[in-house]
Each structure stands twice: as structure tokens, then as C-alpha cells.
Amino acid sequence: MANAANKVRQTFLDKGVSQTLQNIRIVNPDLKPNEISMALCYLRKARHLSRELVESESKGRKQVWLYTYHHQKLPKDQNANS
Secondary structure (H helix, E strand, C coil): CCCHHHHHHHHHHHHCCCEEHHHHHHHCCCCCHHHHHHHHHHHHHCCCEEEEEEECCCCCCCEEEEEEECCCCCCHHHHHCC
């Protein structure tokens, strides 16, 4: 878990696009789902991630969160709604 946030951050930097939890799991098979979730939560609390609810492309859940990484910290009110 020590490097989970760094690995998740690097995934966003390498891909350069918004990612879902499932996409992050595919890129980082060595991380457990709960480690990825905690890393995403940490990055959101640090105001480097924003998220939006989108329709799922796979079977199962109807909607999933789409995370977008920002190099600069977001304003406090920007992240409060998600």
C-alpha cells in the first residue's frame, strides 16, 4: 500500500486521460482493489482528482465514477460537490 498513491498517480500521468477504477486495475494488477480505492480517496482529499458519474460500458453497474487527475490543486469548492 505504501506506493499505491504513487502508482495510481503515475497511471494518470502515463495515460493522460480520465480513468475509471476498472481501467486503473487493469494497468496495475499488483494493487488490490481496496488499495486503489484508498489511493483515489487520498488524491481526492489532496484535491488533485475530480470525478463525475458516467454510464458504464461493461455489464454490472449502470454508472461508474470517471476520475480526472489535475496537476494543480483544485479550489476547495470545486471538489466539494463530488
